[in-house]
Amino acid sequence: MSGELGGNLVSIKVSGNPTSLAEAALERITDNEWQIENEAFRVVDLDTDPVLEQYDGSTNWNEIPYESVDRLSGKFTFSGDGHGTNAEPIRVKSGNYLPMTVAAYAHAYSYNRAVELHEVPRFLDTYKRRIHGTKFASGSLSQWDVKDTYYETALIAGKPVVLEIKATTDGDPQRVWAILENEELSAALDSPQDLAVSFVSTGKLLNL
Numbered sequence: 001m002s003g004e005l006g007g008n009l010v011s012i013k014v015s016g017n018p019t020s021l022a023e024a025a026l027e028r029i030t031d032n033e034w035q036i037e038n039e040a041f042r043v044v045d046l047d048t049d050p051v052l053e054q055y056d057g058s059t060n061w062n063e064i065p066y067e068s069v070d071r072l073s074g075k076f077t078f079s080g081d082g083h084g085t086n087a088e089p090i091r092v093k094s095g096n097y098l099p100m101t102v103a104a105y106a107h108a109y110s111y112n113r114a115v116e117l118h119e120v121p122r123f124l125d126t127y128k129r130r131i132h133g134t135k136f137a138s139g140s141l142s143q144w145d146v147k148d149t150y151y152e153t154a155l156i157a158g159k160p161v162v163l164e165i166k167a168t169t170d171g172d173p174q175r176v177w178a179i180l181e182n183e184e185l186s187a188a189l190d191s192p193q194d195l196a197v198s199f200v201s202t203g204k205l206l207n208l
Helices: 150-157
Strands: 010-015 026-030 033-036 051-055 061-064 068-070 075-077 090-094 100-119 130-146 161-166 174-188 191-207
Touching: 026 090, 061 090, 100 161
Parallel strands: none
Antiparallel strands: 010 100, 010 161, 026 033, 033 075, 051 061, 051 090, 068 075, 100 130, 130 191, 161 174, 174 191
16 A cells, blocks of 8 residues: 655646657567657657657668557557567657646645446336446646646646646556646635646546
């Protein structure tokens, strides 16, 4: 069980502007799954499709296809031969990543993962039947220390960003495509001024 961090040590990272991924190396995870080697480059831009290339063992790099890419973890899935233990190096020929930087430290936050439940009753059923629908997440962040004004900028622009929340000393962070929903400023005589921001997911949720 990983230790919980003190509230004011919970760091909130957000994604920045797209930056070139050219010549970023991939490392083999399994025979059909490779991941961008540099952890800082692993959040792949939604608006550009990466192009990969593989060394031919001599002097050239040739473009190669892939089945899919997980844009929150930088993992590429392949099919066919040429990607196993003895495979030649693979790298990104072109594409963009989103740099993740700390935007705030939260003294309180909430993060909820959920799934829609759809009722599917049959004729003459006495009890309700349900099946899982689409997954989503929502939450809010209350901040002691805001590192920059990225929250306000993203809120006005209405563009999806990647939020990464790490709240334990050795646990995995949560990463999610999200839209910032609103912000609320509050203050009282016996407490510091506080800014709260709420968000809702607009894509995949990832527990790294």
